[in-house]
Amino acid sequence: MAPAPARRGVAGWAADLAMGARFAVTGGREGWARTLLTALGVGLGVTLLLLATSVPEIISARDSRSHARTPTVSLSNARGPETLLISQVHTTFHEEDIQGVRLYPEGDRATAPPGVERLPATGEMVVSPALGRLLDSAEGERLAERLPYRVTGTIDGLGLLGPHELFFYAGVDRATAVDDDYFRADGWEAGPGSAEEFPPELVLLIVIGCVVLLMPIVIFIATAVRFGGERRDRRLAALRLVGADGAMTRRIAAGEALCGALLGLAVGGALFALARQLADRVEVWGYSAFPSDVTPAGPLAALVLLAVPACAVVVTMVALRGVAIEPLGVVRQSRPRRRRLWWRLLLPVLGLGLLLPLIGGYSGTGGTETAQVTAGAVLVLIGTTALLPWAVESVVERFRGGPLPWQLATRRLQLGSGPAARAVSGITVAVAGAIAVQMLFASVEAENTKVTGQDTTRAQFVSGIELRNGLGMERVIDAFRDTEGVDRAVGLVESLVTPVRPDGRPAEPGQEQWLTYGACDSLRELARLPDCRDGQVYLVAPASDDDPAATPRPGDRLDLRADATRPAKDTRHLWTVPRTAQRAESRIDPLGSEFTGVLVTPGALELSRLDGAYLRTMLTLDPAVDDAMERARNTEARFDERMNGWATSDTKENEQFTDVRRGLFIGATATLLLIGASMIVSMLEQLRERRRLLAVLVAFGTPRATLAWSVLWQTAVPVVIGLAISVAGGLTLGTVLLRMVGSPVAVDWTSLAFMAGTGAGVIALVTLVSMGPLWRMMRPDGLRSE
Template identity: 50%
Template sequence: MTVLDRQAPPLSPPPPPSPATAAAPTGLRAWARDLALGARFAVSGGREGWTRTALTALGVGLGVALLLAATAVPRILDARDARSLALGIPSASSQSAADGGADTFIWADAATEFRGDPVSGRLLRPEGADAPPPPGVTKIPGPGEMVVSPALRDLLASSEGELLAQRLDDRIVGTIGDPGLVDPGDLRYYAGSSTLNAETGGIRSSGYGREASGTPFNPLLVVLVILMCVVLLVPVGIFIATAVRFGGERRDRRLAALRLVGADARTVRRIAAGEALFGTVAGLAVGAALFLMARQLVGHIRLWGFSAFPSDVVPEPGPALLIVLAVPLAAVLVTQTALSSVAIEPLGVVRDTRPRRRRLWWRLLLPLIGIGILATTARVDEATRYVGQFPIAAGAACVLIGLAGLLPWLVEAVVSRLRGGPVPWQLATRRLQLSSGTAARAVSGITVAVAGAIALQMMFGVMQKDFLQLTGQDTDRADFYVSAEYGDSALAERMIQDFRDTKGVSKVIGTVETYVVATGAPTEQGWQPTTSLTVGTCATLRDIAELPSCRDGDTFVAHLDSRAAKQVGAAGVKAQNSRTDEAAVPGRKIDLTGSYGEGNGEPVLWTLPGSARTVTAFPDPMGDVHDGILVTPGALGSAGLPGATAMVSIKVDQRVPDAAEYVRGTAADIDPTLRVRALKNLERDKQYASVQSGLQVGGTLTMMLIAASMLVSQIEQLRERRRLLSILVAFGTRRATLAWSVLWQTALPVVLGTALAIAGGLVLGTFMLGIIGKSAGDWWVFAPYAAVGASVILLVTLASLPPLWRMMRPEGLRTE
């Protein structure tokens, strides 16, 4: 028998498979098991585990709260518009309002301003028992009474509102309810009157509320709003992704222990995803709680003149649901992506050895894709009917997110070449050389925010020329312009005298102006010749026309010259001079009521003296040109001017504090319906101003989030190094040395991130300007934003010093 023929002894049967091996789940069941195990790790592990989870939840919660606030913006704006329209009063809301009746009232605008804040006000006089009160008011206040908004009531009761209280001296008998306010900070009042009528500027109406104007939004501003939304929201997403990776080094060591007991690489990645998922879900709860808390406080906070009622701060259901689903999914994806380049083995983490250098080529793809999208986007101008929102948003987002991806490579490439220096510098650079990714992620949000702010400012700087127009007002000659819808020489004289006696006023120019009709033969078109008639003292008339000489009783006929062409055009100058020649004929009778031949009562006739001299008119401080007939008070005698308008230009001494408030106070004493306007050289478009205000509010909230999130991230980094810091202190390292090392460790990525933000912001701004057909006007717009970014980092570093001192105590040597 050969060996081959020998029968082999029977083999012992294999051991039966263990129940765990036989029932090992796969597919979705494996994911569910490992995610649940990761969630258990997130809540276990003692104080370390809870601290890590709490920091993750706080970081994610801050971002989620701001995202929920962003989804509530459309409803806030709609509610504000609806409230504003409900408070408007049409001039004639019904047929009965035209004739007066039991349900009508007379009203007049009595708005004012106090230290830059607008104060809305109306005078009301009911004409019948059924006259409706304004929204939020139970009844129309009587003469000498007024109802005020809560914000105005508090301001009048404070020491800061003393001057305004003197101006609004009626007795407060009630408070306006929420339905009658635009927002909680609305400064508004309604005052009763017993003398208000149509002859003194009053308007008859029978109800409240007006329809929306429906003015289309400027296409150029649509592009700006799209970029603004991307710039404000992308840093939020980056911070959420950064918060998900808190505690990454300790997590990797724990996952290595799991590999040692038999878990494979896929399992530990799913467990890590479960741990991140739990922290993110907790972050959703924290974010919702922070949002609800902020929602209750929003009515007590006024940011850049903006506030809102808590009932209006309601997230849109669709975007809110997207946040709830997308944030946890993003946490899982971020964790899986972060671990794809890390080899977690049973005996440790490969990342603890010399790391592999980051590659540049794939990090350039995303910003290049974004630039390509923006470069091929259709051009937008004011005649564009449809603006492609998705290409603009996608292109800008790709560029900004690409900058966040480039920053870790840039930091690693620079710090790897640093050698020598003081001890704090060496500690900082060595730490960055070993693990620069965490530090780069911590400042990636501020990098993206600064880059976006630079691009936005480039667009604002170029576009403001299209939304700012010259008013023609001369602020060197006057600071304020006061007018009444009615007036005569007596009112003008009172205005001139009262304003001259006002504290801080240095010069007053007052006139009375009306349109008059010349009697006699009509024009070729069948109309009676008309012109304007302006009454003023010789000093006043010299300020609006070139007079050879003047004394009380003189009369002049004023023509426009070439300087008036800016206001009315060359053709307008010729037409107005021709109209003046037809009406202002010396010796001709003039109807001062302006209604000759129209059957509106007996005319008030006055003869234009034959001694009237022809002079040249030039613009007044408001930019208006007073052509036609110019007369001094003595020339009219006792003749009245029905339907005239009294106007006063005022120059104040800017060195006198609250000079503007004294002027408005005097105007209110004369008549609350007087319009007081501050003269300015430039006037800003309302749509442009609203976008700019929205950017200020959103930018402030985003920068607050950036500062808070960076502080949380900085504390997390210090917590990861607590044991190392305690060991260095135990071996005699000075605490100041470690503090400086932390500062340098933060400053290096900030400097590099700021440089990257400047380059990326200028590139993004250039391509965004190309979409609207503009070119960059100022290449140094980045300077203030770079300074703001550096200031935020400095403040965060200073705020992290107290936790740093605590972490350097000997207790940090303890371990669990």
Template identity: 50%
Template structure:
């Protein structure tokens, strides 16, 4: 029995190559379709290695393990100072290094420590500095380039990183003394239950359409295969042998598809370092699929090809004189198809309100994944029944409509297979969007910053020495694109006569600024230089216990005692663009005693015209000219958690790739169907059918199943989304705009694929397509 199976499978495999050019085209299209899916699965299997590689290299250059108890200076220690700036939307991170001796540790990726005034940079940063755009960044990196950082010292190939040598940072307050690089114990933090649930659903939503597409690609060329099987029956093969031969042909295409997928994957990763999606880049060496998963794919795809072929032939009667499909006489049954969503709900329902209740982690990841898969795969099961039931009732219409509906009535299963992948993707996308909205609300905080009043904050610390507010303001106002700017100097003092308590002495806030600046942060009736105001508000130090001084009260600020002016006037508290409430003393530069105050924190808030090219870069350069130690922040009304931002970017990467795959799969499927119908199309044209009519028929033939699939996907996706929201205890909210957006993108993909298939359609309508052998 085993020998007969083997012989028939081998004969079927040979038959796939013995059909002339048509056979080769069918085999090649199936191999390409399966290969695309396999390449995507191998890419998905590489995701853990990608992120692990990025984490390992980040941990290797981390020096936080050396920070703790102060280290004594020795020949084996190194003084480091962090430096970070931004160039457009990319972070530029660096370390200033000053060795304490010849045995000082060297960061990974470099052979030696740079000398004072020298710099080693990542290849991406070096390329940027060598371009005209790099001239905007170069003033903030006043070092001589002497080398580059190797891949083992970088998280990704497009990372902007540098190490600069210095001999002037020892003794500063913002430096660290370390004796090694590397933080082996600094593993990634565990995700919250909500984020872990989001990651599980992302993997299900992105990978399931790939599996559906592979299953559909395996069945390319079914009609030609059935005719060949009838011919095999005619020469003496029984029905079982014919099915085994068909399985051998599918096995041949699947094995070739696995090999093609490996080639696609191997070629694709050679370009991975040039691709940046969502700000994420990886090295080619990181794209390494899990060996167990890769072996599973290599074995599962051919096995699935054989199983799907045998399952599909159960509804086909292969006779010596032709093939009869039983689908027309026997309607598809619905009851067993509805068992899939019922089983999915049975798995997920016990988890309603339970996510996050067990130790702060998602303890039921596999149960969640299985339930989500069953609910989404039910779309694949129910869609053929839905399409068959609807198209059976379609009547009338124009010629193009009748050609399309008649074709669907004759073989709705093929249309369902083509659309099932995009329907699953849309259903998963809708559910993911509902869950993502809840996760975004939980992982996004309101900053309180008013971006309508100011968009940029620049600041300088006491270590920068005395900073003249008027000079700072004039410098920033001179930057092209800065519409307005105001500067304030912030002091914190205490009442020298007050007795310390267990909670410490109350902090008195003193804010110095011009009248225009004070008017931005408090409600002042009138103001002139020399005035001072007292505001009964929390102030920036409110959490530390703010105090409101009175006229003539002494305030100790550092080593200086300052007396609140006797003519101080009350003012109502307000909020600055950063959302901070004014409190304490507000004084103008001409107020008595202000000129004798020590150096303090100086902040400038600016309103800019974002339409001016690189206005933020010019502001950063102006800040660097004032003091290399200054900082520039862009105001934002909301802020996301870093881990949620990473997940969101990863989702964007996956969605882009999945949509591309869906588009390519639809195009390959449509071209395969047109190839099978080329003689029929040529005959219709020969009898006078207009080409435009046939083009519209192809569009309707695709649009009807797609519309039905999108409707079913919306129901399934909304149901899965409601269950997932119930699991995390969130109220069910339907984001109709997002649901329409997901469906609209899917419809746009279908329209684009149809447009791309038209050139092939015109070519197949030529009279040469009537030739046969």
């Protein structure tokens, strides 16, 4: 038969691609199954890529709304028709952050914040929908005790960071708003806010995290467009038999892949639209977004829409370059040519070549540096994945003998290990990247996490209340002690006092001293007082300070006023340290601080003489009592609506680092779900390719359990090899990244084993899920062929 006339140029390419697309949709049930699997695989990847391209818009919209509801501090601090008195409130309920603003409009033209129709009147409160639902629930009854306002409205999306944010505005009266905690505002901010600068190590963590999270998606898309490779080769051999040349058959194959990729774009767009509409119903790691925020950035979305079809064509053409398609068959059906190693090693070498010059000199500020780090990390991870097919091929060719399931599995891998290697390539690159990120993450976490020194065994909750308007110390402490779930309450009144010179003038600013008032049992939390009795006074110097003059001495006079810039006219504001005052050794308190100053028992000084006294109460809670922490917070709110209390903690994290970590966890969760879904699709595609072979083996008497074990072994071998490669690649990349930020190289082997085990667990779970379809494919009707 004469060969078909050659078609050249763009028209020839278009005609051949169109013919391949027709084969994809007119190939009967087998053709449609192959195309739909490709479309589903590509669609899953496209969905996550579109979500990733929406992240900049989500962050931008969130920052804009945050900036818009920020009060504008009055520069003149003069009362006017548009001014408001504002105090910001923060509390915690069941580890959920609740923020609010208390306000009092001073004029009749004061504007309401974004998302609020009118300013709440005294005793009223407008809440976010999520907070409203919480307050209406049975769980929120205890929170309602802490917010003694009547709910009169709801804040719409313009005034919230996200649909699940817990936020409120509460109206107060004039008498409450004159407190020092309030400030005068002219209105609310307008326009974009300023971007927050990140330190270099956090910039690097963000860049590498994005690379690691997106790489498995790209690799899976490249894998999905190669579904049905073996059957496709036999179809291409038939095309060669009717006169098509090699180049034409490759273009037709690319057209089939292109059709699946285009359908995948449609599937991905539909899934993205569904996910976008459900965005306000989902909260991941404390973050949520409105559907309107989930909008792909134009250039990034265009890049995805163009790159995915291009990837389908390029991957198919590259995959067929090493395949000789002849009229009577393809080379792949005989012993394949050995894979080359040199170019697979060249990729990570080039990546390390880009990263090594940045060791010790990475600043995280330049776009060139960011591009260099991104390119280097991508090359290292791609190189790690590219090594997997070569390693699997090199290892399995040495397998001989063994049980029957093992022989079936190894023989299958020896005949064609490509599909099995590609199926676990996503896990390989994910684990390699996760190891590198974890090494960098551990270093950044150490630098952005501070040890507070707080002793959580001596106090679990600390309340801070200003004693004003006749509020008594004992009244507050008794209320805490009567609160269910509070085992012990230690109350100390703190006040800053100023030494007075012999001529009656106050000491220079910066020489103020702390005076702490309390019972002996409470004072022992600050110093060692073996013989404490009521009426005694103790002078405490820091343990590291040998100069006793650093603290007041017996006979010194102290000004008890909060503002002692001028000599006191009333002797009531002056107090003389008794000659009987004793020296005491300081002790680290439950909050991790070392006290320095004067300790006074009730019998030595009247509490009413202290100006600006501040009651600090440290609580020990009973873990057996439900909601003990929330009950304590409610008791505090009865005496101070500012709710300044906090739970003690061993460590404290930088807020920027906390946001980055939360973002990485969100991305990792989405990527892991994609990897699991994509592997299920890949496994189904492989089983569909072997359906007839499996049915034949069962028909000849092969036990189904033997075939099931063979499938497990076919998955296990590439997994073990892939995890070994990913560990080596991840350690190498992580070491270079740590050197870039000047951190010592340290490996958390427990975390490394956990990540490798997670990768293996995902694959094992996917393989077990595939047992159901495998059992159905081994039925006799699998012998049917079209």
